[in-house]
Amino acid sequence: MSNAFIIEVHSRAAGIVVRDGHGFRFHAATRDFSGLDGRDFGTPGEAHKAAIRHVAAAQAGGRASRSAGLAAHAFG
Numbered sequence: 090m091s092n093a094f095i096i097e098v099h100s101r102a103a104g105i106v107v108r109d110g111h112g113f114r115f116h117a118a119t120r121d122f123s124g125l126d127g128r129d130f131g132t133p134g135e136a137h138k139a140a141i142r143h144v145a146a147a148q149a150g151g152r153a154s155r156s157a158g159l160a161a162h163a164f165g
Contacts, residue, residue: 091108092108093105094113096140098141102119103118103119103140103143103144104119104122104126106133106136109129111131112129112131113129113130113131113132113133113135113136115127115130115136121144121147125139125140
């Protein structure tokens with residue numbers, strides 16, 4: 090089995106996972122994935138799922154921030 094794997098989400102490089110003892114440590118490729126940097130995962134697949142969830146959470150948070158900004162602009 091390989092010791093390192095590239096993790097991509099929606100054709101974007103999220104980072105790599107490198108075998109570290111009994112698991113895999115995530116190293117972010119961009120600041121967008123810095124929230125996962127240094128986290129340990131049991132498998133590369135677990136890291137990939139976490140990266141997908143990370144993107145989904147960031148997108149949901151962005152929508153909430155834009156909505157709050159519009160409300161503040163309209164009523165502020």
